Amino acid sequence: MWEQIRANRRRSAMLISLMGVVLVLLGYCGGEAIFGGGGGFIGLIVAVVVLLVQLGIYFGGAQSLVLGGAGGTELSRDDCPRLFNIVEEMRLASGLPVTPKVLLIQDPSPNAFAFGRTPETYTIGVTSGLLHRLNRDELQGVIAHETGHLKNQDVQFMMLAAVMLGSIAVLAEIIWRTMRLGGRARSRSDSRGGGQAQLILLVIALLLSILGPLLAQVLYFSCSRKREFLADASAAQFTRYPEGLASALEKISQAAEPPSFVNKANAPMFIVNPLAAAAESSSVFSTHPPTGERVRILRSMAGAALADYEAAYRSARGGGLIGAESLRAAPAQAMREASDEGPVLGRSDARATVRRNAGYVSVRCGCGMEIGVPPGYERKEIRCVRCGNALPIPTTQLVVPPVLGISQPLRYTRRINGWESFRCDCGHAVLISPSFSGNSVRCPGCGRQIEVATPGATQG
Amino acid sequence: MIAASVGLLVLCGLIGIAVIVIVWAIATYNGLVQLRNQLDNAWAQIDVQLKRRYDLIPNLVETVKGYAKHERETFERVTQARNMAVSAKSVGERAEAENMLTGALKSLFAVAEAYPELKANQNFLGLQEELTSTENKVSFARQFYNDNAMIYNTRIQTFPTMFVANMFQFSRRDFFEVKGGPEREAPKVSFS
Numbered sequence: 001m002w003e004q005i006r007a008n009r010r011r012s013a014m015l016i017s018l019m020g021v022v023l024v025l026l027g028y029c030g031g032e033a034i035f036g037g038g039g040g041f042i043g044l045i046v047a048v049v050v051l052l053v054q055l056g057i058y059f060g061g062a063q064s065l066v067l068g069g070a071g072g073t074e075l076s077r078d079d080c081p082r083l084f085n086i087v088e089e090m091r092l093a094s095g096l097p098v099t100p101k102v103l104l105i106q107d108p109s110p111n112a113f114a115f116g117r118t119p120e121t122y123t124i125g126v127t128s129g130l131l132h133r134l135n136r137d138e139l140q141g142v143i144a145h146e147t148g149h150l151k152n153q154d155v156q157f158m159m160l161a162a163v164m165l166g167s168i169a170v171l172a173e174i175i176w177r178t179m180r181l182g183g184r185a186r187s188r189s190d191s192r193g194g195g196q197a198q199l200i201l202l203v204i205a206l207l208l209s210i211l212g213p214l215l216a217q218v219l220y221f222s223c224s225r226k227r228e229f230l231a232d233a234s235a236a237q238f239t240r241y242p243e244g245l246a247s248a249l250e251k252i253s254q255a256a257e258p259p260s261f262v263n264k265a266n267a268p269m270f271i272v273n274p275l276a277a278a279a280e281s282s283s284v285f286s287t288h289p290p291t292g293e294r295v296r297i298l299r300s301m302a303g304a305a306l307a308d309y310e311a312a313y314r315s316a317r318g319g320g321l322i323g324a325e326s327l328r329a330a331p332a333q334a335m336r337e338a339s340d341e342g343p344v345l346g347r348s349d350a351r352a353t354v355r356r357n358a359g360y361v362s363v364r365c366g367c368g369m370e371i372g373v374p375p376g377y378e379r380k381e382i383r384c385v386r387c388g389n390a391l392p393i394p395t396t397q398l399v400v401p402p403v404l405g406i407s408q409p410l411r412y413t414r415r416i417n418g419w420e421s422f423r424c425d426c427g428h429a430v431l432i433s434p435s436f437s438g439n440s441v442r443c444p445g446c447g448r449q450i451e452v453a454t455p456g457a458t459q460g
Numbered sequence: 461m462i463a464a465s466v467g468l469l470v471l472c473g474l475i476g477i478a479v480i481v482i483v484w485a486i487a488t489y490n491g492l493v494q495l496r497n498q499l500d501n502a503w504a505q506i507d508v509q510l511k512r513r514y515d516l517i518p519n520l521v522e523t524v525k526g527y528a529k530h531e532r533e534t535f536e537r538v539t540q541a542r543n544m545a546v547s548a549k550s551v552g553e554r555a556e557a558e559n560m561l562t563g564a565l566k567s568l569f570a571v572a573e574a575y576p577e578l579k580a581n582q583n584f585l586g587l588q589e590e591l592t593s594t595e596n597k598v599s600f601a602r603q604f605y606n607d608n609a610m611i612y613n614t615r616i617q618t619f620p621t622m623f624v625a626n627m628f629q630f631s632r633r634d635f636f637e638v639k640g641g642p643e644r645e646a647p648k649v650s651f652s
Binding site: 093 | 593597601608
């Protein structure tokens with residue numbers, strides 16, 4: 001597995017260098033064409049400055065900007081133990097140094113994504129639409145694909161590629177504009193012999209400024225597609241069950257609309273291209289390979305090893321994907337059987353999780369309805385929307401009668417064994433998770449200590 | 461005079477070769493150390509998951525006992541298998557004990573199928589999910605360890621890395637698996 005990463009790094013380095021060569025050529029020829037003899041040097045400096053600025057923008061800026069305010073809630077283990085377990089399983093199978101954070105996004109369209117350049121920021125996000133459509137094997141396949149992206153350091157690679165692409169585009173634009181503004185006039189003042197070379201350089205610079213960005217784009221998207229295939233191969237290797245990912249991809253691509261927070265900047269991070277209509281488009285400029293092809297390759301694998309994926313890939317597309325050196329080092333692996341567990345999270349559970357993390361208090365009515373009390377709600381009771389019953393909002397009680405000026409201890413008596421929420425004296429919602437076994441909890445709003453009493457022995 | 465300069469050239473050549481060999485040896489040694497540490501880490505991960513499993517099991521047995529008091533055989537089998545696994549020493553011993561424990565747990569869950577109140581118990585369901593997941597994690601950690609143990613073993617046995625390996629005593633690693641064994645047994649369910 002480490003072999004594969006090293007081979008990837010080498011290939012990435014080569015591709016980035018290729019784009020770098022284009023950038024340097026563009027800078028040099030542009031500089032020569034605009035400023036005359038020796039101007040190539042100036043062009044190079046401009047190219048480097050552009051590159052540094054792009055690097056600063058991409059690597060200095062906060063990653064949350066790219067997500068475009070998706071409004072994800074970070075999950076804790078108790079919110080969805082099964083999803084957490086799957087993420088941990090994949091972490092063990094892949095050998096990642098840390099368990100990625102898990103983000104849940106309330107959105108009916110199924111999709112998943114991964115981001116994070118450094119191990120501390122590794123995050124995997126899933127939509128609630130994904131959680132209640134896929135069974136355990138399929139979800140495992142999807143998480144394995146995202147984990148593969150993290151393990152292969154794809155996020156970093158695609159960012160670098162985007163930086164190079166951006167630099168080339170910006171530089172081409174600068175050259176184009178400068179030349180139009182009369183840069184060419186200066187070249188004619190050179191000697192006749194130099195003028196000939198100037199003309200050639202001018203033509204080259206023009207061609208490069210048009211073709212350069214185009215070539216860089218082609219390279220960028222081809223890199224993106226290759227990385228998706230590699231992540232599929234990694235997923236098959238981690239789970240030993242390529243059919244899981246295959247059927248998950250089918251289900252995802254059949255869903256109607258893209259998630260609401262998708263834009264061109266974060267589209268490459270998703271497992272299936274959310275912007276393409278039927279995700280079957282195979283244009284040179286799409287970030288993801290057509291889903292049908294990915295499914296076909298996964299289903300035609302003979303075993304679960306990288307070599308099996310490579311064989312399937314070759315017969316479907318006719319080229320190679322993984323280097324021969326990595327394949328030699330990777331061992332042969334057989335597929336496992338399917339497991340038989342159903343969807344991970346119900347619809348209402350996902351809603352409840354998001355509301356919980358947003359400070360809502362949950363109140364259950366006798367008629368079966370569960371009502372979320374929003375954080376700003378002032379009164380002590382709330383009416384059930386179904387049966388009209390007035391329900392008291394669970395809150396703390398004072399242990400001893402109040403004495404002026406002295407802060408009194410508060411107590412809350414537990415009623416159920418699962419997630420419980422109540423209101424502190426200050427109005428802030430306090431949550432108790434199913435695995436809580438202590439004696440007191442601190443209110444996140446005012447910081448006061450609240451005793452938690454359990455009435456008698458609780459047998460679930 | 462000429463003989464001296466030829467001699468100097470040969471000397472430089474020899475020194476150059478020696479330097480190259482030493483640099484290669486250092487790089488190879490460092491690579492092997494890295495691999496070995498990663499293997500140790502992978503093994504430690506298996507350990508963590510196995511311990512988790514051992515800790516979950518008594519709780520599970522108690523929960524099931526509350527509903528299925530008469531299945532004494534099964535409980536004893538599970539507890540015994542667990543204790544054996546905890547006290548196993550070598551990799552091979554441990555692997556075998558683990559397989560027996562998996563078999564015993566399978567029959568415990570098969571027993572639980574017959575008690576619908578047990579299946580509805582939140583505690584039991586939570587424990588079942590945790591155990592299933594822990595089993596998965598053990599198998600993934602094991603898979604990772606085995607894959608990389610193989611790469612490591614191949615590395616230290618092939619030419620020319622084997623010279624450095626032998627010199628610094630990098631030894632072959634056992635795989636975490638068992639050939640044949642009790643996991644092939646079908647779980648026995650008794651309703652006595």
